[in-house]
Amino acid sequence: MRSATDPYHRFLCNCFRSDHAGARDLALAPSWSWERLFQRANDESVLPALAWAAKAGLDISAPHDVADFLSAVLVLNRERNRWIWDELRTTIGLLNEIGIEPVLLKGAAYLADGVYCDAGARYLVDLDLLLPEAQLNNGFQHLVENGFSYDTADRFGQFRHHYPPLQRASVPIELHHGLGFGPCASILPASEIIENARPIELDGLRAHIPSPTHLVTHLVMHSQIHHPYNERIWPPLRAMLDLAELQRHHSSSIAWAEVARRFENAGQGTLFRLHLIDLGEALGIEPPVERRFTPLMRIRRLRRHLLRQFPSVRYCDPLYMFSAVCLRRVRVVRNVLAARGGLNCLVNQLLAWGVYQRFLLDILEGRGR
Numbered sequence: 001m002r003s004a005t006d007p008y009h010r011f012l013c014n015c016f017r018s019d020h021a022g023a024r025d026l027a028l029a030p031s032w033s034w035e036r037l038f039q040r041a042n043d044e045s046v047l048p049a050l051a052w053a054a055k056a057g058l059d060i061s062a063p064h065d066v067a068d069f070l071s072a073v074l075v076l077n078r079e080r081n082r083w084i085w086d087e088l089r090t091t092i093g094l095l096n097e098i099g100i101e102p103v104l105l106k107g108a109a110y111l112a113d114g115v116y117c118d119a120g121a122r123y124l125v126d127l128d129l130l131l132p133e134a135q136l137n138n139g140f141q142h143l144v145e146n147g148f149s150y151d152t153a154d155r156f157g158q159f160r161h162h163y164p165p166l167q168r169a170s171v172p173i174e175l176h177h178g179l180g181f182g183p184c185a186s187i188l189p190a191s192e193i194i195e196n197a198r199p200i201e202l203d204g205l206r207a208h209i210p211s212p213t214h215l216v217t218h219l220v221m222h223s224q225i226h227h228p229y230n231e232r233i234w235p236p237l238r239a240m241l242d243l244a245e246l247q248r249h250h251s252s253s254i255a256w257a258e259v260a261r262r263f264e265n266a267g268q269g270t271l272f273r274l275h276l277i278d279l280g281e282a283l284g285i286e287p288p289v290e291r292r293f294t295p296l297m298r299i300r301r302l303r304r305h306l307l308r309q310f311p312s313v314r315y316c317d318p319l320y321m322f323s324a325v326c327l328r329r330v331r332v333v334r335n336v337l338a339a340r341g342g343l344n345c346l347v348n349q350l351l352a353w354g355v356y357q358r359f360l361l362d363i364l365e366g367r368g369r
Contacts, residue, residue, distance in 0.1 A: 007032070008040040011239070015053045016046075016241055017284040027062070033065050044237040045123045048077040052121035071252045078120030081111070083170045088127055091173055092205045094146050095131075100139050102129035103197045103208040105176065107217065110242060112200060113209050123238070126165065126172040132194060133177040136163065140175055148173070179218055180226035183266040187225075212250035217259050218241055223273050225268065234308065235278050256289050260355045270297045274304065328337045 007026045014023040026032065041047040051074035052066065062070075088108060095102055104112055105128035116122045131139050140163050144150070148166040165172035178190050197208035210218065223239035247254065263272035274297065278287050307314055314320045 006036045006040075009234070011037060012041060012044065012046060012050065013282045015058055016237075016244065017282075018058075019284075020058060021057070034062070036070075046238050046241060047073055048123050049238070049241055051106070051120045052118050053273075056117075074118070074161050077123060078118075080170075081119050081122070081124060084124050084127065084346060085111070087168065087173070088168050089202055090168075091127070091129070091143065091203060092202060094143055094208050095129075095139050096206055098138055098142050100135050101199075101206045101208060101212060102126075102131055102139075102175075103194055105130055105179075105210070106222070106242075109209045109215060110245070112202065113215075113249070114244075115245050118180065122242075124171065126174060128162070128174050128176055128288070130176045130190060130194060133190075136175060136177045140166070143173075143175075180221060182225055183268055184221050184225055187221050187262045187266045188214060188266065193218070199223060212253040212257045213258055215250075216243065216246055216254050216256075217262055219246065220259070220263075220272060220275055224271055235275060235282075237282070240279050240282055243279060244283045247285055247287060253289075254289050260289050270294065270300060273297065274301055277301070295298060321332065368369075 008027065011023050011026045014026070038047060041050045054062070054070045055074055074172075076263065081252060084109055088104075092102060103109075107122055107124045108127050108129070110116060111119050111122060111124075138271055143166055148168045150164040150166050162174040162176040162178070165174050167173065176190070177184060179188055179193070179321040193210050193214050194208070196211050196214060198211065199208055199248070201207075219239060219242055223236050260269065263269050273291060277291070279287070300330075303317075307317065308318065314324075
C-alpha cells in the first residue's frame with residue numbers, strides 16, 4: 001500500500017521531472033531496494049519510461065546490473081510496441097475496407113502523434129479506437145469475421161461506452177462509441193472529438209487523431225472521472241506523465257482555457273484544478289490555468305492529503321468506498337435499464353454468484369494502492 005512518504009513513488013517523480021539529485025539521494029538510503037522500485041514502476045505502468053529516462057541521461061548512480069536491466073526493458077518494450085503497431089495497422093486496414101476511418105485514442109494517439117520522443121517509453125495496455133456510433137456494429141462484426149474474438153461471457157459488454165475488447169494476437173482492442181460514464185459525455189462528446197480530429201496516414205491507411213486540446217481533455221477525464229478510485233489517493237503516474245509529455249509536445253496548441261471551461265461547465269472544475277496541482281507537485285508541470293482556491297477546493301485537497309498520508313482511512317470514507325465499489329456499477333446499471341431487454345439481463349446477472357464475489361473483492365481491496 002502506498003503512502004505519502006513512499007520513497008519509490010517520489011523517486012519516479014524526481015526522475016520524470018529531471019531532479020537527478022533528489023532521485024540519487026533516495027537511492028543512496030540504506031533501506032533502498034531496486035526490486036521494489038521496479039515493482040512500483042511496473043504497478044504504475046511506467047517502467048519503460050523509467051528505462052528511457054535512464055538512457056536519456058538520468059544520473060542516479062545505479063549499479064551496472066540495474067542499468068543493464070533498464071536497457072533491456074526499453075529494448076523489449078520497443079519490440080512489443082512494434083508488434084502492437086502491426087496489430088493496429090491490421091485493424092485499421094480492415095476497418096478501411098468497409099469505409100471506416102477510426103480515431104485513435106490515448107496511447108495509440110500519443111505514439112502516432114510523436115508525443116513521446118522514444119516510442120519504447122510508453123507502455124500500451126490496449127488499443128482504443130473511436131468510431132461513429134452508426135458504424136460501430138459493422139466495424140465490430142467485420143473484425144470478428146476476420147479473425148478477432150471477444151469474451152462472449154461478458155453480459156454487460158453491450159451496455160458500456162465501448163464494445164467488448166477484441167483480440168487476435170497481441171493486445172486487446174476496444175471499439176468506442178463514447179468516452180466514459182457519468183459527466184464524460186457532457187465534458188467531451190464523442191461526436192465533437194470525431195468532428196475535430198486530424199487525419200493521418202499510416203503506411204497508406206487512413207485514421208485520425210484528436211486535436212491537442214481534446215487529447216488533454218480526454219486524458220484528464222479518463223484518469224479522474226472514468227477511473228475515480230485512482231483520483232481519491234494518487235492520480236495514476238502514467239496519466240500524469242502523458243499530460244506532461246502532451247504539454248511539452250503541444251505547448252502552443254493546447255487551449256487550456258477551453259479545457260478548464262469544459263470541466264467547469266460539467267461541475268467538475270474543482271477536480272480538474274486539483275489534478276493540475278497534483279501534476280505540478282509531482283512532475284513540476286504548471287499548465288497556464290488560473291488557480292482559484294475556493295473553500296470546497298481547500299476541503300477536498302485536505303481530504304485528499306489525509307487519504308494519502310493514511311491510505312487505510314479510505315475504508316472508513318463512505319465517499320471513497322462508494323466511488324471505488326459502487327459508482328461505475330451504478331452507471332452501467334443505468335445504461336442497462338435504458339436499453340431494450342436490459343431489465344431481463346440485469347435480473348439474470350443478479351442471480352449469478354460471480355457478481356457478488358467481485359463486489360466483495362472490490363470492498364476488500366478498496367480499489368486503490
